[in-house]
Amino acid sequence: MPWQNMKHWRTYFIFSSALVVGLSHLYQPGSAPAQVLNQQVNQLLANNCTNLLGAPAANLGSLGPNLAALCQFPTTNGASSSGGGAASVQGSAASILNRVLLQRLDDTDQEEGQEHRRASSLMLNPMSLLTTGLGGNLSVSSPFYAASTAGGNSGATFSTGSRSRWNGVGFFASGLVEALNRDTTTFQDGYKSNILGITAGADYRFNKKLVAGLALSYSNTDGDFRSGGNFSTNSYGGLLFASYVPTDKTFIQVTGGYTHNSYLVARAASASVTTSNPFLRSQQGGVNDISGIASSRSNGNVFNLGLLTGYDHPIGRFTVGPRAGLSYSNTKIGGYSEAGNTGIELKYDDQSINSVQSVLGVQGSAAFSTAMGVLVPQFNADYIHEFANSQRFIGVQFAEDLRATPTRFTFQNDVPVRNYFNLGTGLVMVLPNGWQPFVNFRAMVGNEQFNNYAGTFGLRIEL
Numbered sequence: 001m002p003w004q005n006m007k008h009w010r011t012y013f014i015f016s017s018a019l020v021v022g023l024s025h026l027y028q029p030g031s032a033p034a035q036v037l038n039q040q041v042n043q044l045l046a047n048n049c050t051n052l053l054g055a056p057a058a059n060l061g062s063l064g065p066n067l068a069a070l071c072q073f074p075t076t077n078g079a080s081s082s083g084g085g086a087a088s089v090q091g092s093a094a095s096i097l098n099r100v101l102l103q104r105l106d107d108t109d110q111e112e113g114q115e116h117r118r119a120s121s122l123m124l125n126p127m128s129l130l131t132t133g134l135g136g137n138l139s140v141s142s143p144f145y146a147a148s149t150a151g152g153n154s155g156a157t158f159s160t161g162s163r164s165r166w167n168g169v170g171f172f173a174s175g176l177v178e179a180l181n182r183d184t185t186t187f188q189d190g191y192k193s194n195i196l197g198i199t200a201g202a203d204y205r206f207n208k209k210l211v212a213g214l215a216l217s218y219s220n221t222d223g224d225f226r227s228g229g230n231f232s233t234n235s236y237g238g239l240l241f242a243s244y245v246p247t248d249k250t251f252i253q254v255t256g257g258y259t260h261n262s263y264l265v266a267r268a269a270s271a272s273v274t275t276s277n278p279f280l281r282s283q284q285g286g287v288n289d290i291s292g293i294a295s296s297r298s299n300g301n302v303f304n305l306g307l308l309t310g311y312d313h314p315i316g317r318f319t320v321g322p323r324a325g326l327s328y329s330n331t332k333i334g335g336y337s338e339a340g341n342t343g344i345e346l347k348y349d350d351q352s353i354n355s356v357q358s359v360l361g362v363q364g365s366a367a368f369s370t371a372m373g374v375l376v377p378q379f380n381a382d383y384i385h386e387f388a389n390s391q392r393f394i395g396v397q398f399a400e401d402l403r404a405t406p407t408r409f410t411f412q413n414d415v416p417v418r419n420y421f422n423l424g425t426g427l428v429m430v431l432p433n434g435w436q437p438f439v440n441f442r443a444m445v446g447n448e449q450f451n452n453y454a455g456t457f458g459l460r461i462e463l
Helices: 006-026 037-053 065-071 278-282
Strands: 076-082 116-118 157-159 169-182 191-205 210-225 229-247 250-275 287-311 313-315 318-333 346-348 351-366 374-386 393-398 409-412 419-430 435-445 450-462
Touching: 037 065, 037 076, 037 250, 037 393, 037 409, 065 287, 169 210, 191 229, 210 250, 229 287, 287 346
Parallel strands: none
Antiparallel strands: 076 250, 116 157, 169 191, 169 450, 191 210, 210 229, 229 250, 250 287, 287 318, 313 318, 318 351, 346 393, 351 374, 374 419, 393 409, 419 435, 435 450
8 A cells, every 4th residue: 555655655744744835925924014002002192182183182072081181181292101012912812822622633443343452552633723712723732532553562452342333432521721921022912821621522433434523612711911901711612523544554634613702801001191391291290191901892703724634654562653734713803992091992993813824743652551551652743834814903993082083093913923833742541441531731832922831631432
């Protein structure tokens, strides 16, 4: 068989890698003048809001009371603001956290009527379409595993379950604990966040080559901005997946999912307006400082598609092989307004975020027979590249600009990190009667904006 030939699988992987890398030519984000939110606010508030209103102190009656107070402060010539860089937190991590909680990798090649099988490797899929509410797509750690029969010399043979009308059905459940930290940059505020999630689902092995199933997930993200304030995201998602095994050593996996995100954001906002009168500047009333919390509720919808392929080569009790995959996600965030009493609360336009990511990596595992079952440690290393998800212009206006034709302006988010790595390790115990408890850990490496660590644990049962 051609796939069993080393030369042919090399050709296969080179072709897959070329396809992945070649897509980069389709996505060449352009550059534009930098627009930082705080700078935009400063320009609009300066000189009694001349750039906002068209003339000093004009149309103050069409502004909310807090914004009007900033604009009518006696003869202002300067302004400063802070806290605005966090305003796009709903989409700021779109290339990191569009994860969804599942990837089901190829199930075992179990012959019809076979009562026993050998577990030589457990696949840890580098592609996960996850969603945790802040928005990429590729994550190395798989919460779900299944035994593979790609040969090997572990010597492990055991019963996986009784034959029944339920034969071929598998159930799984997984828990996620994750830490995601973002550094402060010119365009966006930094934050620290913790993520807790659960996933449960089922799949069915139609034959020894095809497995398909459904997973449902929930996760909660809680975080604190470095400049003050906090946020919370609740995510509810579903994922359809199918894994096809054309040969004993290869697999092709497709996934499609949807996640609904509910965002709560409370960011610290502040502004300072200074009078042009030297005498007043020297007095206590010469500076109008305001600060407070700008809070908002918003919703987002995430659609994911993924394709992953790989080859596994057995070497005694060890199995190692390459992986190549592509993932696409579209995140739509509905328009929303902030509430507060600073006057610089914002009203946001609808947002759309597209992400296209590739993964090139390698995975290895080993199988060790014990008295209880087969112990399978595994590792993976993956290179992630983001093709799309360019620096975006986010359209806003002041929430208290109540004129029929308000002044609209834009600011930008950060340029996404294009290249980084995911490293993962895991341990699975394959027990008799189809029980497979597992635990794994992954870490992000080489991302200048994010630090990300995650652990998953769970159980799979095959009937």
